[in-house]
Amino acid sequence: MIMRTVIGIDVSKNKANIAVVKDLVVIQELVISLDVLGFNELKHVVLQFGSNPEIVFEATGVYSRRLEYFLQQEHLGYHILNPLVAKNRIATGSRLRKNDKRDARRLAITEFTEHLNPYLLAYKQDPIYRELTDMNRYYDQLNEDKKRARNRAHRVLQLVFASFVAPKGGFDFDTKLAWEILTLFPHAQIVREIGDLNELEEQILDANFKGVGPKRAHDSARKLWKLAAQNGDAVPVTSDNTRQMKELAEHVLALEAAQNRQVLRMTDLGKSLPEYELLQTIPGIGGSTAIRLISELGDMRRFHTRQQLNSYVGIDTTEVDSGDHHSARHITKHGNPHARRILYWTVILMVNPKMNDNHIRDAYQKRREATSSKKKLIVRQMDRLIKTILYLIKTNQPYSYELAPQSK
DSSP: OOOOEEEEEEEOSSEEEEEEEETTEEEEEEEEESSHHHHHHHHHHHHHTOSOOEEEEEOOTHHHHHHHHHHHHTTOOOEEEOHHHHHHHHOOSOGGGOOHHHHHHHHHHHHHHHOSSOOOOOOOOOHHHHHHHHHHHHHHHHHHHHHHHHHHHHHHHHHHOGGGGOTTTOOOTTSHHHHHHHHHOSSHHHHHHHOOHHHHHHHHHHTTOTTOOHHHHHHHHHHHHHHHHHOOOSSOTTSHHHHHHHHHHHHHHHHHHHHHHHHHHHHHHHTTSHHHHHHTTSTTOOHHHHHHHHHHHOOGGGOSSHHHHHHHHTOOBOOOEETTEEOOOOBOOOSOHHHHHHHHHHHHHHTSTTSOOOHHHHHHHHHHTTOSOHHHHHHHHHHHHHHHHHHHHHHTOOOOTTTGGGGO
8 A cells, every 4th residue: 555645735815724644644744834944844845755746736826836936947747726626625515614734624524535646737838828928918908998098088088089990980999990090089179270171181191090091091080081071079189088088099000010019929839839820720720819829729729629628718617407397508607717717718710700701610610590699609619629729739730621620
């Protein structure tokens, strides 16, 4: 019989509770700080119980990252648990007696029962994938900031230039040009005071907006002229709302530029990865989407089956079948929401009739008439796309529409 020593670690913000369990018996407990002194103390404990004890802890975001990095630097093996898995392990039927000390014990003890043999990390990812994940999370933060700025700008716009985004003939709020024009003309009265269509056109040209030539400036000036003439102002041009509109438009543009720069940095870091080029052979996946998928899915070679990858993303389905009760099946959403979002919008793009031929769109169109839920159908195609991506990366071959059915 193998003698096993498991070190369970419950990580919180500035400290970690440690429980050393040998053959299901707790033999030592201590609390360390998550700093150099604490990590040295942990190293002493590890050496005290042999060169390779089993270490298990829960992923607690940025807090557990410090511990994980230390273990990697010391070349110590560890088993990091998904928070949901850790929660189910720690639960003992009474949440009233939950505390950090007991959690560390439970993590260690359940390692014996959940893994009868010592847990072995079968695949170790290149650190580049973790760096890309951090970079993409910053990209998503910029995106959330941009959404909030856009919402604030939309409110102010109703006061200064509501007709600017009129349903018929207005500017598209999703285009960069619309925001650029708002930095020049944040109030309808500013356009009306110019009084000359040619001068309005010249001001747009003089701004040197990228991609805006004489024809586009002419069309934009005419549209702006009509919209300003029909606008019903809610505040005078001297209102502070005019300044707010200009600053918010500049802020949205700055955030968008920051996102573009972040994607370029991610691409520079990850373009050498073989899957970067492979993913771009799939219709609908460009360079930006490819690098962001890699950043959230990591090294997909570590997944043996599509089901494992589905679970990681969170599109595996729930099932409750007890007695006469049969619940509808839904995706768990327990996985990576960032990856799930990227995959969702990738499928939306792939099923577009204007997209190049691909088996995802074929499957979607085949079942579209027979289903009442478009969202469920999109999720099914996400599963199909995941299977395709995993197949291409595992076999190291580009996408082929003719061979796609063979990889289903």
